[in-house]
Amino acid sequence: MLEITNLRASVEGTEILKGLDLSVSPGEVHAIMGPNGSGKSTLAHVLAGRDGYEVTGGSITLDGEDLLAMEPEERARAGVFLGFQYPVEIPGVSNVYLLRAALNARRKARGEPEIDAVQFLKLVREKARMMKLEDSFLQRGVNEGFSGGEKKRNEIFQMAVLEPRLALLDETDSGLDIDALKVVSSGINALRSPARSFILVTHYERLLTHVQPDFVHVLAAGRIVRTGDRGLAEELEAGGYDQVLAAVNS
Amino acid sequence: MTLLEQDTQVLADAVARRAAANNDAAWPADLRAARERALRLFTEQGLPGTRSEAWRYTDLRDWGARLAKALGSDTRDRITVPDATPLPELEDAPTIVIANGCLSGEPGGLPAGVTLSRLGDPQGRAACADALMEQLGRGLDPLGALNSALFEDAVLISIADDARIETTLQLVLATSDGVAAQPRILVHLGRGSRARLFLRQVSSGEAFSNALIEFGCGEGASLDLLRLQEEGDRAMARSALTFQLGRSAQLDLTSLDLGGLAIRNELLVRLHEQDARVRINGLQFVDGTRHADNRSCLEHLAPRTTSEETFHGIADGRGKAVFNGLVLVHPGANGTDARLGNRNLLLSPHAEVDTKPELEIYTDDVRCSHGATTGQLDADALFYLASRGIDRDMARRMLVSAFARQVLSTERWPPALVTALGEQLTARLPHGDPS
Numbered sequence: 006m007l008e009i010t011n012l013r014a015s016v017e018g019t020e021i022l023k024g025l026d027l028s029v030s031p032g033e034v035h036a037i038m039g040p041n042g043s044g045k046s047t048l049a050h051v052l053a054g055r056d057g058y059e060v061t062g063g064s065i066t067l068d069g070e071d072l073l074a075m076e077p078e079e080r081a082r083a084g085v086f087l088g089f090q091y092p093v094e095i096p097g098v099s100n101v102y103l104l105r106a107a108l109n110a111r112r113k114a115r116g117e118p119e120i121d122a123v124q125f126l127k128l129v130r131e132k133a134r135m136m137k138l139e140d141s142f143l144q145r146g147v148n149e150g151f152s153g154g155e156k157k158r159n160e161i162f163q164m165a166v167l168e169p170r171l172a173l174l175d176e177t178d179s180g181l182d183i184d185a186l187k188v189v190s191s192g193i194n195a196l197r198s199p200a201r202s203f204i205l206v207t208h209y210e211r212l213l214t215h216v217q218p219d220f221v222h223v224l225a226a227g228r229i230v231r232t233g234d235r236g237l238a239e240e241l242e243a244g245g246y247d248q249v250l251a252a253v254n255s
Numbered sequence: 256m257t258l259l260e261q262d263t264q265v266l267a268d269a270v271a272r273r274a275a276a277n278n279d280a281a282w283p284a285d286l287r288a289a290r291e292r293a294l295r296l297f298t299e300q301g302l303p304g305t306r307s308e309a310w311r312y313t314d315l316r317d318w319g320a321r322l323a324k325a326l327g328s329d330t331r332d333r334i335t336v337p338d339a340t341p342l343p344e345l346e347d348a349p350t351i352v353i354a355n356g357c358l359s360g361e362p363g364g365l366p367a368g369v370t371l372s373r374l375g376d377p378q379g380r381a382a383c384a385d386a387l388m389e390q391l392g393r394g395l396d397p398l399g400a401l402n403s404a405l406f407e408d409a410v411l412i413s414i415a416d417d418a419r420i421e422t423t424l425q426l427v428l429a430t431s432d433g434v435a436a437q438p439r440i441l442v443h444l445g446r447g448s449r450a451r452l453f454l455r456q457v458s459s460g461e462a463f464s465n466a467l468i469e470f471g472c473g474e475g476a477s478l479d480l481l482r483l484q485e486e487g488d489r490a491m492a493r494s495a496l497t498f499q500l501g502r503s504a505q506l507d508l509t510s511l512d513l514g515g516l517a518i519r520n521e522l523l524v525r526l527h528e529q530d531a532r533v534r535i536n537g538l539q540f541v542d543g544t545r546h547a548d549n550r551s552c553l554e555h556l557a558p559r560t561t562s563e564e565t566f567h568g569i570a571d572g573r574g575k576a577v578f579n580g581l582v583l584v585h586p587g588a589n590g591t592d593a594r595l596g597n598r599n600l601l602l603s604p605h606a607e608v609d610t611k612p613e614l615e616i617y618t619d620d621v622r623c624s625h626g627a628t629t630g631q632l633d634a635d636a637l638f639y640l641a642s643r644g645i646d647r648d649m650a651r652r653m654l655v656s657a658f659a660r661q662v663l664s665t666e667r668w669p670p671a672l673v674t675a676l677g678e679q680l681t682a683r684l685p686h687g688d689p690s
């Protein structure tokens with residue numbers, strides 16, 4: 006479904022991604038781990054189409070379509086969802102308003118009519134309950150004054166409403182308390198399906214005990230340097246990046 | 256820069272002719288004398304030029320030309336007066352219409368506790384004239400002098416002591432194409448009274464309006480004022496609103512400037528006695544080649560007085576938005592709490608924002624803060640919305656509208672009205688929501 010081949014990308018003239026390859030098939034969960042500053046968020050942003058990242062080589066296709074040729078909103082409508090490492094606060098734009106606009110944008114692009122108001126409310130209420138978010142969250146400004154953990158839960162809530170085909174979750178588990186981690190993990194698990202794929206960027210093996218990954222990759226210095234199964238995450242947890250990277254380099 | 260001498264003379268002559276024509280022999284002699292003094296003052300000073308600090312950003316040369324032209328042609332009998340579009344919750348509100356500076360018709364349905372008097376009516380004349388004389392004794396700036404020399408009527412709205420008026424009163428200032436209006440209004444809130452006033456400014460074509468409105472709030476009085484300026488896009492309008500707040504009096508003002516080619520507003524709030532409070536939420540929006548200049552001066556004159564002003568500016572196209580906010584804390588105003596914030600959104604590289612929030616403090620025991628920011632739409636927020644599938648235009652529209660709506664508070668006004676105003680804002684703003 007997603008094919009990343011020899012991807013090179015720079016920020017402000019500095020090359021961050023240096024020939025990255027990754028292939029994700031439908032229904033798979035890929036975890037990406039890696040040291041701070043190795044380029045994990047850069048990869049997520051390049052996939053979502055953020056300005057300021059210059060792709061200098063390689064290709065990305067989603068179901069055979071050139072993702073890099075699409076605007077960020079087109080990618081979203083094609084089913085890409087980015088759960089932000091640092092979700093943005095948008096005072097004055099309520100959560101529900103954002104979600105309705107997002108759903109309708111997708112429907113409009115497909116030539117479908119706008120979502121029925123009653124059906125929409127039912128949908129968001131149900132998903133909010135699943136994420137243990139009070140109804141009052143729906144009316145609040147997007148992430149406005151939310152705690153760190155609430156922001157992350159809100160990202161998964163949005164994902165649940167938008168039902169993407171490919172979810173990129175950038176450190177959605179960081180800053181969560183134990184209960185919130187369970188809520189977020191079960192939110193992710195509830196959305197797993199044979200047609201939907203996940204890329205989970207994480208620093209903690211703990212998330213992967215709740216959400217079983219099919220693959221674990223190590224991203225270092227702009228490339229995937231190792232790929233394995235859950236065992237790799239445990240190895241990293243035990244030995245740290247130095248040990249694992251030393252083994253790669255030798 | 257000053258007006259060309261020739262233009263100045265043409266304007267002075269036009270003003271003098273009109274002043275003579277408007278000087279009603281039935282009005283009290285002292286009032287007529289005061290008007291003559293105002294005329295002399297205006298003739299001597301003319302319109303202020305951009306070298307004067309207060310008028311640095313608003314060049315009145317075009318205003319002078321428009322004024323001279325309007326004063327020169329008497330179209331009074333043939334004009335049509337523009338209407339204000341009705342808003343929800345206010346369809347049946349008692350409405351006072353000041354058309355081209357004169358009270359239009361007899362407003363019906365005024366609630367008990369509200370009296371309306373006007374200078375043109377022998378019955379209310381004395382009350383109006385007294386209030387005006389007090390004002391005229393206080394010194395006038397050139398545009399104040401112009402209004403004082405030329406006003407054709409003055410209206411006094413009085414709220415009786417302890418009257419709690421829950422019905423919203425509407426006050427509409429309407430100016431017609433080709434007319435120079437000088438509305439003059441006085442509003443008195445008696446002790447312990449409460450009132451809600453919705454002030455609307457509308458116009459058509461090449462209107463010129465120079466309104467002076469003075470509010471006096473007695474001890475413990477509470478005034479909620481919503482001002483919606485929707486002048487036509489060729490209008491030039493200046494308004495000066497002054498407020499005098501007595502002990503524990505409260506003013507809550509929401510001020511929305513959406514229209515007009517050239518707009519200048521001056522707001523003076525005197526927190527005259529202890530525990531008086533004012534809260535101001537303002538918005539000005541300019542696009543095209545439109546210009547809006549909002550100045551406010553909040554004077555803390557007594558202990559434990561509070562002011563909180565939040566003013567937002569949005570400038571698109573080649574529009575220019577000017578904000579100047581001064582908080583002045585006088586000696587003895589101990590325990591003053593003052594907050595002043597101005598935020599501006601620049602939507603186009605050709606738009607301009609000039610902002611200057613100022614504090615002048617002459618006592619130690621105060622809590623004051625002020626700040627101003629000018630920036631573009633938040634790129635992170637735009638990307639966040641895009642990443643949810645929302646296209647760029649829609650995302651911009653959402654952020655601009657959210658920024659504008661932040662000044663609308665639902666605490667004081669009926670939710671349906673606030674919603675309608677919010678929709679009106681969104682429709683008026685760049686890429687107004689077509690759906």
Ligand SMILES: Nc1ncnc2c1ncn2[C@@H]1O[C@H](COP(=O)(O)OP(=O)(O)OP(=O)(O)O)[C@@H](O)[C@H]1O
Pocket residue numbers: 016017021039040041042043044045046047048057090
């Ligand atoms: N906008 C930017 N301007 C300059 N440098 C940037 C920018 N964005 C990212 N970088 C740099 O790119 C490198 C990779 O950053 P990135 O955010 O992708 O790392 P990461 O792997 O997500 O790290 P972390 O685990 O700390 O989240 C870092 O050195 C970072 O400083």
Ligand SMILES: [Mg+2]
Pocket residue numbers: 045046047090175176
């Ligand atoms: Mg990161």
